[in-house]
Amino acid sequence: MIIDGGLSNALEQRGHDLSSDLWTAELLRDAPHEIAAVHRAYFEAGAGVATTASYQASVPGFVRAGMTIPEAEALICLSVAIARDVRDEGPGRLVAASVGPYGAVLADGSEYTGRYGLSPIELYDFHGPRLELLATAEPDLFAVETIPDLEEATVLAGLLDQIGIPTWLSFTIDGEATRAGQPLADAFAVVADTDSVIATGVNCCAPADVLAAVRIAGAVTGKPGVAYPNSGQTWDSAAHTWHGDSSYDLALVPGWLDAGVAYVGGCCRIGPADIAALAESLT
Numbered sequence: 001m002i003i004d005g006g007l008s009n010a011l012e013q014r015g016h017d018l019s020s021d022l023w024t025a026e027l028l029r030d031a032p033h034e035i036a037a038v039h040r041a042y043f044e045a046g047a048g049v050a051t052t053a054s055y056q057a058s059v060p061g062f063v064r065a066g067m068t069i070p071e072a073e074a075l076i077c078l079s080v081a082i083a084r085d086v087r088d089e090g091p092g093r094l095v096a097a098s099v100g101p102y103g104a105v106l107a108d109g110s111e112y113t114g115r116y117g118l119s120p121i122e123l124y125d126f127h128g129p130r131l132e133l134l135a136t137a138e139p140d141l142f143a144v145e146t147i148p149d150l151e152e153a154t155v156l157a158g159l160l161d162q163i164g165i166p167t168w169l170s171f172t173i174d175g176e177a178t179r180a181g182q183p184l185a186d187a188f189a190v191v192a193d194t195d196s197v198i199a200t201g202v203n204c205c206a207p208a209d210v211l212a213a214v215r216i217a218g219a220v221t222g223k224p225g226v227a228y229p230n231s232g233q234t235w236d237s238a239a240h241t242w243h244g245d246s247s248y249d250l251a252l253v254p255g256w257l258d259a260g261v262a263y264v265g266g267c268c269r270i271g272p273a274d275i276a277a278l279a280e281s282l283t
Contacts, residue, residue, distance in 0.1 A: 059072040191223075
């Protein structure tokens with residue numbers, strides 16, 4: 001199954017400024033038709049899964065931006081509704097409700113470090129209501145993504161089994177460790193026995209780091225793999241810019257598939273043209 005690419009870069013290419021703390025979620029309020037257009041572009045490029053514009057969306061974040069709680073909740077549900085409408089324009093498509101880590105809501109790059117100084121109860125109180133709200137919008141599955149440390153994954157694993165929606169859970173990594181520095185074998189072990197997690201792997205990491213990580217994921221969990229790295233460039237959270245050259249190489253993909261990856265695509269800086277090339281390479 002081919003996953004779509006980055007939502008933010010595709011929206012920026014369409015002329016949108018995503019420099020606010022709400023990031024792509026701001027367009028749920030200001031230009032939902034533009035989010036739909038990006039979902040459509042990825043489906044037309046050959047993707048079979050659209051990930052929603054809810055990665056950085058949260059009720060507290062929307063409230064800080066001046067919305068009421070009901071307005072915030074409606075926008076989070078709208079992220080799924082937009083993708084579902086576009087999904088229904090063609091056959092065989094899925095909508096994955098994007099669930100980013102707590103650090104994404106901080107909009108300071110914390111998802112690339114983890115260890116926010118929160119207790120498991122505080123993480124539970126943050127993620128639980130958001131997962132339940134997204135579930136009411138009836139996505140086909142959850143994409144719990146860019147998780148930087150196993151402590152947050154442990155909390156999420158428990159919540160996911162309570163809710164019961166099929167989920168892929170992917171870590172963001174540095175080599176063979178989480179961004180918080182824990183061995184990947186320990187991180188993947190957290191979700192090995194989580195019934196709702198049907199696939200696990202990595203996203204928003206360097207393409208060169210994928211193969212070793214998905215091999216570890218498969219060996220530890222026995223579940224199908226997930227791989228959608230970014231372009232290999234480096235994110236500057238202070239300047240809100242990417243630096244360096246792309247290292248997203250389609251020649252790496254057969255190795256990922258041989259290692260058990262069943263969901264493959266791209267993350268930040270990977271656009272519809274890249275997904276079209278990926279789809280063509282897999283036909």
